[in-house]
Amino acid sequence: MADIILFSAIKIVVVLAVVMGGVAYTTLAERKVSAWLQDRLGPNRVGPFGLLQPIADGIKFFTKEDITPGRSYKPSYFLAPMATLIPALITFAVIPFGESVSLSGKDHRLLIAEGTGLGLVYLLAVSSLGVYGILLAGLSSNNKYSLLGALRSVNQVVSYEVALGLGLIPLAMTAGGFDIDAIVRAQKGGVWFVVPHFIAFIILLVALFAETNRLPFDLPEGESELVGGYHTEYSGMRFAMFFMGEYANMITASALLVLLFFGGWHLPFLNYGWFGPVLGGILSAIVFACKTAFFVFFFIWVRWTLPRFRYDQVMHMMWIRILPLGLAYILVTALFLYLRGPIK
Amino acid sequence: MKSEVKDLGLRTERMTINMGPQHPATHGVLRIVLTLDGERVVAATPHVGYLHRGIEKIAENKTLHQVIPYTDRMDYLSPASNNIGLCLAVEKLIGLGITEKCRVMRVVACELARISSHLLWLATDALDIGAGTIYFYAFTEREKYYDMFEKMTGARFTLSYGRIGGLSCEWESGLEKEVLDLVEGTPACLDEIEKLLTRNRIWIERNQDVGVISGEEAVALGLSGPNLRASGVEWDIRKAYPYLGYERYKFEIPVGEHGDCYDRYLVRLEEMRQSIGIVRQALKEYDEKIPLFPQDDASAKYYYPPKEKVLTSMEELIHQFIVATESPKTPKHEEIYLAIEAPKGELGFHIVGSGTSVAHRLHFRSPSFVNLQGLPVMIKGDMLADVIATVASLDPVLGEVDR
Numbered sequence: 001m002a003d004i005i006l007f008s009a010i011k012i013v014v015v016l017a018v019v020m021g022g023v024a025y026t027t028l029a030e031r032k033v034s035a036w037l038q039d040r041l042g043p044n045r046v047g048p049f050g051l052l053q054p055i056a057d058g059i060k061f062f063t064k065e066d067i068t069p070g071r072s073y074k075p076s077y078f079l080a081p082m083a084t085l086i087p088a089l090i091t092f093a094v095i096p097f098g099e100s101v102s103l104s105g106k107d108h109r110l111l112i113a114e115g116t117g118l119g120l121v122y123l124l125a126v127s128s129l130g131v132y133g134i135l136l137a138g139l140s141s142n143n144k145y146s147l148l149g150a151l152r153s154v155n156q157v158v159s160y161e162v163a164l165g166l167g168l169i170p171l172a173m174t175a176g177g178f179d180i181d182a183i184v185r186a187q188k189g190g191v192w193f194v195v196p197h198f199i200a201f202i203i204l205l206v207a208l209f210a211e212t213n214r215l216p217f218d219l220p221e222g223e224s225e226l227v228g229g230y231h232t233e234y235s236g237m238r239f240a241m242f243f244m245g246e247y248a249n250m251i252t253a254s255a256l257l258v259l260l261f262f263g264g265w266h267l268p269f270l271n272y273g274w275f276g277p278v279l280g281g282i283l284s285a286i287v288f289a290c291k292t293a294f295f296v297f298f299f300i301w302v303r304w305t306l307p308r309f310r311y312d313q314v315m316h317m318m319w320i321r322i323l324p325l326g327l328a329y330i331l332v333t334a335l336f337l338y339l340r341g342p343i344k
Numbered sequence: 345m346k347s348e349v350k351d352l353g354l355r356t357e358r359m360t361i362n363m364g365p366q367h368p369a370t371h372g373v374l375r376i377v378l379t380l381d382g383e384r385v386v387a388a389t390p391h392v393g394y395l396h397r398g399i400e401k402i403a404e405n406k407t408l409h410q411v412i413p414y415t416d417r418m419d420y421l422s423p424a425s426n427n428i429g430l431c432l433a434v435e436k437l438i439g440l441g442i443t444e445k446c447r448v449m450r451v452v453a454c455e456l457a458r459i460s461s462h463l464l465w466l467a468t469d470a471l472d473i474g475a476g477t478i479y480f481y482a483f484t485e486r487e488k489y490y491d492m493f494e495k496m497t498g499a500r501f502t503l504s505y506g507r508i509g510g511l512s513c514e515w516e517s518g519l520e521k522e523v524l525d526l527v528e529g530t531p532a533c534l535d536e537i538e539k540l541l542t543r544n545r546i547w548i549e550r551n552q553d554v555g556v557i558s559g560e561e562a563v564a565l566g567l568s569g570p571n572l573r574a575s576g577v578e579w580d581i582r583k584a585y586p587y588l589g590y591e592r593y594k595f596e597i598p599v600g601e602h603g604d605c606y607d608r609y610l611v612r613l614e615e616m617r618q619s620i621g622i623v624r625q626a627l628k629e630y631d632e633k634i635p636l637f638p639q640d641d642a643s644a645k646y647y648y649p650p651k652e653k654v655l656t657s658m659e660e661l662i663h664q665f666i667v668a669t670e671s672p673k674t675p676k677h678e679e680i681y682l683a684i685e686a687p688k689g690e691l692g693f694h695i696v697g698s699g700t701s702v703a704h705r706l707h708f709r710s711p712s713f714v715n716l717q718g719l720p721v722m723i724k725g726d727m728l729a730d731v732i733a734t735v736a737s738l739d740p741v742l743g744e745v746d747r
Contacts, residue, residue, distance in 0.1 A: 215474055225732050307544065311727060
């Protein structure tokens with residue numbers, strides 16, 4: 001028992017550290033990649049190649065004045081940044097990040113919340129919590145731009161929650177369960193799900209872009225329309241928490257895409273058993289991190305390439321295009337699975 | 345939709361939202377008071393005057409030469425066309441001719457100003473619709489034009505290039521080839537941007553059928569320039585009332601059909617390409633050997649003497665001092681209205697003579713100010729995000745709106 005608690009604690013600490021570090025360095029990556037796309041240099045003053053920039057940013061955020069607008073509703077105004085960051089972080093509880101590790105004859109899965117078997121359901125539930133932070137921020141800021149941003153965000157996130165579900169159901173059906181591990185296992189040695197489930201991949205990709213409020217779906221912020229949207233009135237560390245929440249969501253979304261469609265930590269023609277119980281696990285986690293980093297890059301790349309949708313177009317796309325497509329695809333998958341008959 | 349909500353007995357309320365004068369997408373200090381029904385615009389009232397500096401009143405107390413730097417600060421994105429426009433009006437009022445070389449140089453300066461102004465518009469339009477990277481591509485190209493202006497005039501931004509009867513300085517030798525290289529490089533930049541935008545689904549959806557104004561309405565409201573032409577009205581002062589010898593050059597007037605943001609985008613892009621053609625044709629006529637100012641004795645009263653003589657001989661130094669401090673006298677009770685096709689539209693100069701070198705009245709008909717009248721018509725019934733797209737596609741310069 002004690003070793004399970006200890007191992008879980010280690011996992012939590014390591015995952016949180018990696019994710020928070022990842023968030024910090026994703027902000028740097030965003031600035032570097034955008035600079036690279038725009039023929040600029042990007043941050044290069046703090047440390048070699050600007051590598052210490054996130055630390056400087058962190059110090060800046062902590063020392064900035066924390067401004068609270070007058071006549072704002074204080075309790076929810078202070079709660080909102082936390083309500084954004086915490087759901088973004090606790091989604092990592094169900095994200096497996098590597099092959100099992102064997103220590104003193106016991107198998108440990110590289111996953112914080114082991115044995116729930118309901119990873120996808122938890123993920124859907126927690127990711128819908130994120131919208132409360134945005135809603136609270138918008139409503140309690142006493143700013144019309146924030147209000148509009150919050151309304152847009154709630155509409156968008158709630159709508160695309162449906163798309164997220166629609167994209168996940170065919171995968172759960174194929175893998176035979178809501179366990180993310182099972183979906184990864186189903187892809188091991190075989191074809192990655194991106195090939196047979198390409199339509200689901202597209203649906204989920206769009207849904208995740210919308211869920212993370214990234215361009216082309218960054219209407220809740222829409223800096224050229226709504227100034228800053230729901231976080232217009234926030235400053236200092238409270239603003240940084242929204243910021244970190246967004247990047248944490250982006251990492252979760254990337255990790256999810258890798259797990260569901262790109263074989264998780266598996267690589268073709270590579271068996272982690274070759275490397276022994278511990279090294280294999282660590283290696284698989286590194287492969288997983290690299291794949292995730294690629295999708296983080298993809299998110300950044302898209303952001304700096306495309307213009308922004310308009311609010312009604314985003315809604316139109318969800319309810320007129322994605323919803324029928326998703327439902328039809330579930331039917332097709334069901335039909336295919338029925339005709340194929342049960343496995344084994 | 346609205347009636348359904350009312351049937352349910354829910355109370356709906358319109359929201360008045362103040363966009364600007366401090367807002368990232370109002371291109372300066374434009375303030376628009378919007379009445380919104382949800383995200384739909386019910387009414388929009390633009391408020392101007394946050395950048396009013398009283399240039400027209402100041403101009404009643406300055407000699408005409410002294411007014412030229414003030415015109416830089418009207419449409420500060422195309423100062424060359426403002427300076428040269430004022431000079432053209434004054435020259436016409438007092439009946440002063442210019443040399444052939446000066447004419448060519450002015451055409452080139454005006455067209456370079458048009459291209460650089462449109463490049464900035466392209467950058468900010470894309471930025472406002474969310475395509476941040478286009479901004480840098482267009483600005484990188486625009487920077488080359490500013491480097492060229494620096495070589496031509498010594499200044500990058502506020503050029504003060506025009507002089508009554510001429511220009512502030514000659515081009516250094518070989519500059520015409522550099523200008524040609526510069527404009528020949530621009531289509532590559534435009535092509536790259538067009539690849540990213542013109543057939544981009546999101547870009548089309550954000551721009552097509554947004555901010556529509558019909559040709560009749562546009563004419564009735566006095567719109568001019570690309571904003572008028574996008575509505576299908578073929579009107580370009582360079583063709584209708586040619587000045588600076590524009591009738592000699594072959595160029596097309598790009599015209600839109602629908603009068604929406606997308607057409608305004610296409611019209612401006614094509615205008616840049618046409619301007620490149622004009623520069624190319626004009627540079628063929630450039631002859632370095634002709635002096636910038638007429639050299640005969642009769643005209644010496646009005647024109648600047650050659651610079652090298654100013655620095656070496658007393659007579660010319662005195663002469664230049666007199667020309668620079670005492671501008672040509674405007675004939676009393678005579679007035680003139682002369683308009684040029686500035687990048688933003690019809691830029692008019694109304695000068696009333698006073699018998700001295702200070703005009704009795706100097707009025708600028710600025711295209712941005714008049715074009716802004718079209719905004720409430722264009723955005724009525726559109727969404728909040730369309731307001732941004734429409735303002736960006738109108739390309740107002742607030743320095744010119746308020747003067």
